[in-house]
Amino acid sequence: MMAYLWRRGISVLPLLFGITLISFLVIHLTPGTPTEMLTELNPKVSLEARQRLNEIYGLDQPLHVQYGRWLKRFVTFDFGRSMVGDQQPVMQKIAERMPITLTINVLSLLLILLIAVPIGVWAAARPQGVFDQATTILVFLGFSMPTFWLALLLMRWFGVQLQWLPVSGLHRIGYEAMGRGAQWVDLGRHLLLPVCVSAFTSLAGISRYMRSSMVEVLQQDYIRTARAKGLAEHHVLFRHAMRNALLPIITILGLSVPGLIGGSVIFETIFSIPGLGRLAFESAMARDYPMIMGFLTIGAIMTLIGNLLADVAYAYADPRIRVESQR
Amino acid sequence: MGDTLVVGSIGDARTLIPILASDSASADICGLVFNGLVKYAPDLTLVGDLAERWDIEDGGLVIVFHLRKNVRWHDGVPFTARDVQFTYDKLIDPHVPTPYSGDFERVKSLTVLDDYTVEVRYKEPFAPGLASWGMWIMPRHLLEGVDWQTSPVARQPVGTGPYRFRRWKTGEFIELVANPDYFEHRPHLDRYLYRIIPDQATMFLELSTQQVDLSGVTPLQYRRQIATSFFQTYYRPFRYPSFGYTYVGYNLKDPKFADKRVRQALNSAINKEEIIEGVLLGLGRVSTGPFPPESWAYNADISPAPYDPERARTLLAEAGWRDTDGDGWLDRAGTRFAFTLLTNQGNEPRQKAAEIIQRRWREIGIDVEIRVVEWSVFIAQFIHTKNFEVILLGWALSRDPDVFDIFHSSKTKPGEFNLGSYQNAEVDRLIVEGRRTFDQAQRTAIYRRIHALIYEDQPYTFLYVPDALPLVHARFRNVIPSVIGLGYNLIDWYVPLEEQRYSHWRLQP
Numbered sequence: 001m002m003a004y005l006w007r008r009g010i011s012v013l014p015l016l017f018g019i020t021l022i023s024f025l026v027i028h029l030t031p032g033t034p035t036e037m038l039t040e041l042n043p044k045v046s047l048e049a050r051q052r053l054n055e056i057y058g059l060d061q062p063l064h065v066q067y068g069r070w071l072k073r074f075v076t077f078d079f080g081r082s083m084v085g086d087q088q089p090v091m092q093k094i095a096e097r098m099p100i101t102l103t104i105n106v107l108s109l110l111l112i113l114l115i116a117v118p119i120g121v122w123a124a125a126r127p128q129g130v131f132d133q134a135t136t137i138l139v140f141l142g143f144s145m146p147t148f149w150l151a152l153l154l155m156r157w158f159g160v161q162l163q164w165l166p167v168s169g170l171h172r173i174g175y176e177a178m179g180r181g182a183q184w185v186d187l188g189r190h191l192l193l194p195v196c197v198s199a200f201t202s203l204a205g206i207s208r209y210m211r212s213s214m215v216e217v218l219q220q221d222y223i224r225t226a227r228a229k230g231l232a233e234h235h236v237l238f239r240h241a242m243r244n245a246l247l248p249i250i251t252i253l254g255l256s257v258p259g260l261i262g263g264s265v266i267f268e269t270i271f272s273i274p275g276l277g278r279l280a281f282e283s284a285m286a287r288d289y290p291m292i293m294g295f296l297t298i299g300a301i302m303t304l305i306g307n308l309l310a311d312v313a314y315a316y317a318d319p320r321i322r323v324e325s326q327r
Numbered sequence: 328m329g330d331t332l333v334v335g336s337i338g339d340a341r342t343l344i345p346i347l348a349s350d351s352a353s354a355d356i357c358g359l360v361f362n363g364l365v366k367y368a369p370d371l372t373l374v375g376d377l378a379e380r381w382d383i384e385d386g387g388l389v390i391v392f393h394l395r396k397n398v399r400w401h402d403g404v405p406f407t408a409r410d411v412q413f414t415y416d417k418l419i420d421p422h423v424p425t426p427y428s429g430d431f432e433r434v435k436s437l438t439v440l441d442d443y444t445v446e447v448r449y450k451e452p453f454a455p456g457l458a459s460w461g462m463w464i465m466p467r468h469l470l471e472g473v474d475w476q477t478s479p480v481a482r483q484p485v486g487t488g489p490y491r492f493r494r495w496k497t498g499e500f501i502e503l504v505a506n507p508d509y510f511e512h513r514p515h516l517d518r519y520l521y522r523i524i525p526d527q528a529t530m531f532l533e534l535s536t537q538q539v540d541l542s543g544v545t546p547l548q549y550r551r552q553i554a555t556s557f558f559q560t561y562y563r564p565f566r567y568p569s570f571g572y573t574y575v576g577y578n579l580k581d582p583k584f585a586d587k588r589v590r591q592a593l594n595s596a597i598n599k600e601e602i603i604e605g606v607l608l609g610l611g612r613v614s615t616g617p618f619p620p621e622s623w624a625y626n627a628d629i630s631p632a633p634y635d636p637e638r639a640r641t642l643l644a645e646a647g648w649r650d651t652d653g654d655g656w657l658d659r660a661g662t663r664f665a666f667t668l669l670t671n672q673g674n675e676p677r678q679k680a681a682e683i684i685q686r687r688w689r690e691i692g693i694d695v696e697i698r699v700v701e702w703s704v705f706i707a708q709f710i711h712t713k714n715f716e717v718i719l720l721g722w723a724l725s726r727d728p729d730v731f732d733i734f735h736s737s738k739t740k741p742g743e744f745n746l747g748s749y750q751n752a753e754v755d756r757l758i759v760e761g762r763r764t765f766d767q768a769q770r771t772a773i774y775r776r777i778h779a780l781i782y783e784d785q786p787y788t789f790l791y792v793p794d795a796l797p798l799v800h801a802r803f804r805n806v807i808p809s810v811i812g813l814g815y816n817l818i819d820w821y822v823p824l825e826e827q828r829y830s831h832w833r834l835q836p
Contacts, residue, residue: 030703030704031703031704031707031708032702032703032704032706032707033707036703036706036707036711037703037706041706041710041744042349042426042723043722043732043733043744044426044427044429044430044725044732045349045426045427045429046428046429046432046732046743047740047742047743048428048429048432049425049426049427049428049429050426050742052421052424052428053424053426056422056424057424081476084341086341086342086343086344086481086482087342087475087476087481088476093497096497097497097498152528152529152532155529155532156532159532159536160532160535160536163536166536166538167529167532167533167535167536167538168524168529168532168533169499169522169524170499171499173331173333173520173522173538173829174829269525269526269529270526270528270529271529272499272522272523272524272525272526272529273498274339274496274497274498274499274523275498278498278525279498285702285703287703
């Protein structure tokens with residue numbers, strides 16, 4: 001197993017290098033520079049002042065020199081500093097926003113699993129049955145509904161008309177004067193709508209995978225055997241069939257690892273949540289090269305790790321794969 | 328005294344180091360935490376801020392600022408002329424990435440005469456220079472010899488202003504509290520909370536639950552959504568011209584637009600009222616020049632050319648554009664009058680205005696295409712390279728009417744801001760004279776003349792000045808709109824005790 005991990009780990013390095021090189025080229029070839037965006041056609045900012053900014057940030061150097069400098073810092077895990085505004089280190093800016101995005105994504109992923117897996121199982125038990133058709137309509141309704149529209153409707157309904165929940169943001173005004181417990185309740189109330197909206201709009205994927213995987217498993221001989229033994233239906237479904245049907249879900253979960261830190265711009269903007277999605281979007285619009293490179297590289301690393309995790313988990317869950325890799 | 332003002336803002340501040348701040352959110356906060364030497368009064372004249380008064384000597388070559396005594400930084404250290412010197416040194420330091428160095432390049436020297444007197448000597452008389460000393464002064468004792476990138480001061484500013492910085496949660500809010508020792512007087516409102524709400528629809532919902540006390544709304548919201556009894560009871564809507572204008576700019580290097588009559592014709596063919604009605608729902612006014620309509624520089628004698636397609640056709644015919652082949656489009660020497668009107672993405676009013684203009688220009692036989700381009704591509708590939716025929720764009724206006732960068736013929740290089748390469752010797756001369764003249768009456772005459780000349784030449788077709796449309800919670804008193812907006816007298820705003828919403832929060836003495 002260790003040898004396998006080691007081999008995989010080594011093969012990833014050239015891939016990572018390639019990803020950073022291509023990313024670097026693409027973002028630098030995109031028209032517009034951070035200094036142009038920073039000064040936003042402000043006539044008070046003279047041409048000379050902009051050239052001075054370019055020199056300070058090293059943007060007057062040839063591209064390969066700039067990439068070399070970036071790479072040199074990167075091997076020491078230094079992503080440099082943002083070129084826009086407060087010039088904080090890239091890692092610090094990302095770390096600052098990571099907890100909230102991670103919290104929302106993990107909560108919503110848990111909620112999705114909690115709802116989507118049973119939906120898939122029950123739907124597969126009676127394909128084309130009433131439950132199957134009803135949930136199919138429901139999950140696709142969620143899938144095709146524009147997030148911002150649903151979010152605004154719910155904010156209006158629960159926030160403005162019923163006044164049960166806050167409209168947006170993470171804390172109420174004056175939350176710092178409240179006790180610790182009350183602060184957690186307050187945060188929970190703020191997170192309720194975002195988590196639910198994000199879960200509802202992504203139910204479709206996992207529930208449909210679960211369903212088709214289940215349908216396939218239920219046709220296997222051992223299921224017929226289990227039924228023939230006279231086992232209760234829920235026992236057959238959840239003990240015997242579901243375990244095997246979960247395998248493809250593991251792959252999907254592995255692939256969703258980079259998604260855990262990738263926030264959604266629209267979503268975070270609507271709910272006024274200072275998450276990674278907004279930061280990434282703003283950085284891209286401002287052509288903040290070090291920030292964009294930071295996001296792309298971390299995203300790439302997470303994707304590679306996610307793939308690796310999926311493979312390992314798969315091997316763990318499915319003895320056949322383990323045996324084959326040992327041969 | 329007491330209560331909190333909760334301001335809703337679309338964007339977060341980028342930095343709270345004053346001389347690095349170039350976005351409006353950073354400016355909102357820096358404006359409350361810091362002071363300049365001078366500031367604009369509600370009638371757009373300059374008055375003293377940290378400077379008590381100033382003398383202009385040697386025909387404008389020298390400005391001597393006499394600073395206020397007994398002003399203290401928020402940490403208690405006295406403010407002196409050394410702080411002014413320090414701020415100036417940083418502004419001209421080539422290693423400091425400030426966008427404002429241009430304003431101070433004309434300064435020959437800055438000398439501290441004593442703790443409360445600063446002498447600024449210019450290379451040549453430069454009237455807009457006085458206004459540039461509205462730049463926020465930074466504390467030398469905290470920032471000297473410190474790396475701003477790593478220093479906590481970058482995110483925890485210490486100033487001399489009416490509000491003290493308390494904390495900044497990135498992307499969420501910035502909190503300021505009243506400075507009890509402010510040199511004018513203690514602000515009545517205890518706390519200022521700047522909430523970042525990036526979506527306009529969410530902002531409106533937050534207003535609907537009274538979680539935001541002050542925020543701008545869109546023309547549509549202003550016209551259609553605030554007529555409810557809730558908004559009538561809890562908010563006061565304001566409306567005044569904003570500091571900016573939208574225009575159509577011609578590339579004068581393009582032979583199609585070299586003839587003044589063509590540009591005048593294009594102007595006559597646009598119905599500005601219709602655009603203001605359609606795009607801003609009437610919440611704006613027709614503009615004829617590069618100054619705010621309320622400014623002393625604005626020439627009110629110029630009446631906007633009425634919408635007159637017949638006159639447009641006549642002028643175009645005089646310039647040689649006629650429909651000779653009867654296909655409905657004008658042509659000259661065998662080429663059809665066709666061009667692309669370029670504007671940027673993400674600005675809905677501009678895109679709508681472009682469509683209305685396209686229709687009107689097509690009606691008089693000009694084949695106009697619209698192209699909408701993402702902002703950074705727009706700037707990099709079309710504006711700075713001057714690779715356009717006609718653009719639809721806006722300028723924010725500064726308080727000072729100096730238009731050197733936008734209309735002087737020396738500013739036509741790629742990357743400079745005389746985008747259409749406009750050249751008029753008399754305008755050039757007047758712009759330079761305006762910069763050298765300190766006398767208010769003379770300046771007024773000069774800028775009104777510039778306004779008239781530019782309107783006659785039509786390098787731009789000025790379209791409109793949109794209105795600013797802020798809502799302010801009705802519990803705030805002393806909110807008096809002016810030419811320079813609402814916030815200029817923030818320290819005088821107050822809420823009667825029985826109406827305070829955040830009374831549980833009190834500024835500890």
